[in-house]
Amino acid sequence: MKILLFGANGQLGWELQRTCPSNITLVAYDFPEIDFFNSDSILTCIKDTQPDILINAAAYTNVDKAEQEKDAADRLNHGAVREIAEICRREKISLVHISTDFVFNGMNHKPYLPLDKPDPISIYGDTKLKGELAVRELLGKDAAIIRTAWLYSSHGSNFVKSMLTLMDTKQELNIIDEQIGTPTWANSLANAVWGTVEKKVTGIHHFTDAGAGSWYDFAIAIQEEALNLHLINRVIPINPIPASQYPTPARRPLYSILDKTSLWQALDIKPVHWRKTLRLMLQELQ
Structure with missing residues (x-):
């Protein structure tokens, strides 16, 4: 089986x-091997590779x-995604598309189900939702959309390494x-994405580690x-503050817990608490 991955340099x-x-x-x-702002570049890459499945992990994630680069965000998260989905439909290529908790407004008081109504409150969330809708419009239930949240790894820049x-x-x-x-x-x-590929799971699903x-x-x-793990050698005070004391250009959902039940069941996943996976990632940094 041949799989084409877009977004090779990102954490996922x-x-x-x-x-x-x-x-x-x-x-x-x-x-720079592929230019997502250029339709011909996307088409050429897919045509030359001739994959059975395309995993789209590429996105504008800042x-x-x-909020200031609306056109660029829309192109990468929506326009390019629509073109990818159109090519996949025409060439009969299965698509696994990665999305985000930012498609929701964060006003829930229980975990968001995959089919709960989206209501983004930022440009990033809005463009990611438009990308999702393009995939669903063009490929229907033949594609898999996986929403995730608060991603980190030992590769690249993220909250853990910044802390x-x-x-x-x-x-x-x-x-x-x-x-x-x-x-x-x-x-x-x-690993959840590879499970989705192996078991040919389609539709909209959520995946994060367990807990909150x-x-x-x-x-x-x-x-x-x-x-x-001796990655730091001292303890400093960490103070809890409200979001109002740390204003940002984009609004963030206050509540971003996703219900993962459908994918956990489809892949027979045993949930692992985020604290345990954090420890595993930090061990890689030792």
Whole structure:
């Protein structure tokens, strides 16, 4: 089986490459080998590869910058996705598309189900939703859409690695405690994607690690686990603050917990708490 991966340089793309099953030929692309702003570049890449399945993990992910770069965010998260879906339909290629919790407004008080009504509150969330809708319009239930949240890995830039740097250089930290979600190791998500491919799962699903917490809880856990692993050598005060004390250009959902039941059941996944996967990722940094 040949699979084409878009977004090879991202956290998920990196994990997908290093966890690729032996029975799969994986061809991975990202900038500059492919230009997602250029329709011909996308078409040529897919035509030349002739994959059985395309995994689209490419996206414009700078949530705050998207508020100013609306056209670029829309092109990568919506326009390019529509073109990818059109080619997949024409060439009879299966598509696995990665999306986000940001398609919801964060006003729920229970985990979001895959078919709950989206209502994005940022440009990033809006463009990602438009990409989802394009996939559903063109491929229907023949495609798989997997929404995830709060992604981190030992590769690239993310909250965990930023916290480790700040804990080593700052005297104290102020971290928002009223935004609730689930930290997700990109390695966990990669394995779920491979399971989706293997079992030919389609439709809209959610995947994160298990459990929930605030960004403040996440930071506390990072400090405790990193101290135990000797990645940091001191404890600094971490103060919980409301989101109003840390304004950002883009609004964030206050509640981002996703219901993963459908994918967990389809793939026979035993949920793993985010604290355990955090420890596994930090062990990679040792």
